[in-house]
Structure formats: structure tokens, C-alpha cells
Amino acid sequence: MNRLPVVVLTGFLGSGKTTQLNAWLEQRQDLAVLINELGDIGIDQHLTRKAGVPVTLLAGGCVCCVVQGALSSTLRNLFMARKNGDIPEFSMVVLETTGAAEPSGVLAPLEQDPWLKKRFYCQSVLTVVDVAAGAASIQRHPECLEQIQAADLLLLSRTDQVAASELTAFKQQLAALNPEAACYPTPVPAEVLDRQFERRCRITGRLNSVVPSSALLSPMVSVPGTTTTPSRHQxxxxxxxxxxxxxxxxxxxxxxxxxxxxxxxxxxxxxxxxxxxxxxxxxxxxxxxxxxxxxxxxxxxxxxxxxxxxxxxxxxxxxxxxxxxxxxxxxxxxxxxxxxx
The missing domain is CATH 3.30.1220.10 (CobW-like, C-terminal domain)
Structure with a gap:
């Protein structure tokens, strides 16, 4: 059975996820979209503007912790509706998380549910980062740091609102937090959705790689005002x-x-x-x-x-x-x- 890819689009509250999603929907008609809202009223699903694309709202809490069961049942329903011809035959699912979501919790149903694991897989975690909010957002919001460190790619929004020197310094900070994730200014073309990345353990890094011994001699980079300790939000x-x-x-x-x-x-x-x-x-x-x-x-x-x-x-x-x-x-x-x- 050919499994369907799932792209997780994450980023802190107000970073510009929906704007990026709309740019993709203008270029791709083969997507199914799941939008997770922290509140009990959905707004973002009204801001997606592509007719014919299945859009499903998961409201009432973070998909990483509160509504994991809703994510599992929604993916099941999507798969069966596609199989039965009730909705367009999408070839990829894009999951836009709440700004408070911790990506490893979002991925848990895909990795732990045997039924879903046979039919879906996580292709990538793409994190939108608000450059204008910059280091202050990372320092104030632990979720922002978690999302950056979990990213396969970092999509930088509002780059036009900062000076070139500030942008360079911020990219250096991001490289220290996640050396493997390349940075791209938004809106990023839809071709990025087709890129597949190896999944990583949140503790040890990429699952099929071992850090070379020489890397143990490299100096650690300290970023003031940040912590790598996972923190659930308030x-x-x-x-x-x-x-x-x-x-x-x-x-x-x-x-x-x-x-x-x-x-x-x-x-x-x-x-x-x-x-x-x-x-x-x-x-x-x-x-x-x-x-x-x-x-x-x-x-x-x-x-x-x-x-x-x-x-x-x-x-x-x-x-x-x-x-x-x-x-x-x-x-x-x-x-x-x-x-x-």
C-alpha cells in the first residue's frame, strides 16, 4: 500500500503559517488540509482560499496533547473518504498546528497508531519563524524554541521588517539552535512540500545517524535566554x-x-x-x-x-x-x- 505523506506546518502564534499555507494552495490542488486551533472557535479555516481542497478544523486544543485522538480519527476519515471517492483524491496532507504545539507530540499518532502507520507517514516538519519577533520570542515562549529545534526547514517570515545585519545575526542564532535546518524566506514555493526528511528522535537527533567522534571536540554554542528543556505551555x-x-x-x-x-x-x-x-x-x-x-x-x-x-x-x-x-x-x-x- 502506498502511504500518503503528511507535512507538519508549525510555528508560534502569529508567525505567518496561514499566509504560507495559502501560497501553497495557490500552487497545489492535490492537498488535504487539517487546521488545528487552540481556541474553540476556528478562524484560520475561513482564511484558506482554494476551492475544492478538503479543509478540516481541529478546534479546542493542541493536537500535540489535547486533541491527538481527534487527529487520529480525522486522518482515518480522510483516508476512507478519499478511498470511497467522496472527496478529491489528494496526494498529501498538510497539518497546520496551533502556535503552541510541540511537534514530537503532533507526530505521535502517526508513529504509534498501527492503522495510521500503514497509510500515512510524516514527510517533513516545516517551522515558520517570525524574524521581526526574533530572539525575544524564543526567550519568552518555550514553544517557539521547541518548534525551531524540531524543524527540517525553517521558513522565515517578515524578513523585510528587519535590517540586514539583524537578519544575519538571527540566522546565526537559528543555526546554533538547529544546525541541520536550512532557512528560506517566505513565501516558500510549493516544491518544498515534496522534500522528504529522515525522522529524528527529540532526544538523540536523527534516528539513523551517529555523531562522529570529532564532533565531540567542537565547542558548544550558548544562546542567551534560551533553554532546551521541554516545557508545556501556560x-x-x-x-x-x-x-x-x-x-x-x-x-x-x-x-x-x-x-x-x-x-x-x-x-x-x-x-x-x-x-x-x-x-x-x-x-x-x-x-x-x-x-x-x-x-x-x-x-x-x-x-x-x-x-x-x-x-x-x-x-x-x-x-x-x-x-x-x-x-x-x-x-x-x-x-x-x-x-x-
Missing amino acids: LYSASVIWEYPLSWGHWQAALKQLASQCGDALVRVKGLLKVEGLDGPLLVQWVGGAEPELTPMNQWPDDDTRTRVVLIVRHNDADFPHQQMAHWESLLEQLRSAPTH
Whole structure:
């Protein structure tokens, strides 16, 4: 039986995974796409723009730990639907993970489930790295470091937002963290999907190689502010669905308030806002510490025209984001009844 390749597309929250995925979908029509969302509301599946490509949402937690069972059953269902002719006969699966996923946990079902192992194999782990966030993101977010060290290739986003000297220095840091992974600026052509790499053990490295004795004499490279100790995240999400439109001025005030409420705990905000005067939603993609990216869309991606916002924070209290979103929804109600300026 010919096994189907699975490409794992990973990278920290807001690094640009969906943008890269869309570039591939413009070039390839033989893909099936699985999108894993940390929150219980999916946004990214609405941002993939290729008709005829099967897109499946795995929401409600990281595929590396919370929804592994959902990944297994989804791959089974995809395989059988393909076999029965219910969906286009894709030749590859691209799995876009949450930004909090640890790649070795993502691969576990492919390596441990006998049924899946006969029908699928991991072809590559491709990690998108936000160059503008740079070393600060690696230092603050252990997941970012895990994803870099697990990568077969590193896909560098936002390279145009840093000086050439900064880019060179950052590439040197990445080479120290993962000497085997080459770096490519995004968007990377779809040909990269066909490259196959040997799988590695997260502890010992490539499974079929032995480090030459001479390498033991090489000096170790120290990267300040990083650790190689695997760390599970304290990333928690909450969401709001709200049916009323607001003026853009009121939405600006609401987003500013949300940032103030969350402070340094804010990691990511994604959502579709219902703005007065717009035919479609305003797409918000916001990484903590940066300015929100706001994109008007010509039409709503589905029949649901309500505002949908997902908040992701790093905090030691899992209830923190729910408390913030409840407070924020109360603010939206106040703004709804306030006069527009």
C-alpha cells in the first residue's frame, strides 16, 4: 500500500503559517488540509482560499496533547473518504498546528497508531519563524524554541521588517539552535512540500545517524535566554461571539481596552469584527507587543455574520482569559448604547 505523506506546518502564534499555507494552495490542488486551533472557535479555516481542497478544523486544543485522538480519527476519515471517492483524491496532507504545539507530540499518532502507520507517514516538519519577533520570542515562549529545534526547514517570515545585519545575526542564532535546518524566506514555493526528511528522535537527533567522534571536540554554542528543556505551555484561550455591529471608532476603543486588560499576558488575538458600513468583516490578527493587523474582507466567509474573537494569553490561571473576555463583552454592550463620534 502506498502511504500518503503528511507535512507538519508549525510555528508560534502569529508567525505567518496561514499566509504560507495559502501560497501553497495557490500552487497545489492535490492537498488535504487539517487546521488545528487552540481556541474553540476556528478562524484560520475561513482564511484558506482554494476551492475544492478538503479543509478540516481541529478546534479546542493542541493536537500535540489535547486533541491527538481527534487527529487520529480525522486522518482515518480522510483516508476512507478519499478511498470511497467522496472527496478529491489528494496526494498529501498538510497539518497546520496551533502556535503552541510541540511537534514530537503532533507526530505521535502517526508513529504509534498501527492503522495510521500503514497509510500515512510524516514527510517533513516545516517551522515558520517570525524574524521581526526574533530572539525575544524564543526567550519568552518555550514553544517557539521547541518548534525551531524540531524543524527540517525553517521558513522565515517578515524578513523585510528587519535590517540586514539583524537578519544575519538571527540566522546565526537559528543555526546554533538547529544546525541541520536550512532557512528560506517566505513565501516558500510549493516544491518544498515534496522534500522528504529522515525522522529524528527529540532526544538523540536523527534516528539513523551517529555523531562522529570529532564532533565531540567542537565547542558548544550558548544562546542567551534560551533553554532546551521541554516545557508545556501556560497558554489559554477564550472567545466571544457577539451579534451587533459597532462603529470603527468604538472597535478601536474596545481593542485598546482588551490590550490594557491583558497587559503582558496577551499573546494573540484573532477575529472577525462586524463593523458598521462594511459589507464583510474586518479581520483582526494581532500578536502581543505588535500593532494589530487589520484587513477588511469583501464578504463573510460563511452564513454567520456575527463578530467572532479569540483571545490567547500566557498566564498561570486558566480562568484569566475567560474573565477578561467576559469583562470585554460587557464593554461591548456599553459601547453599543454609546453615541458614535
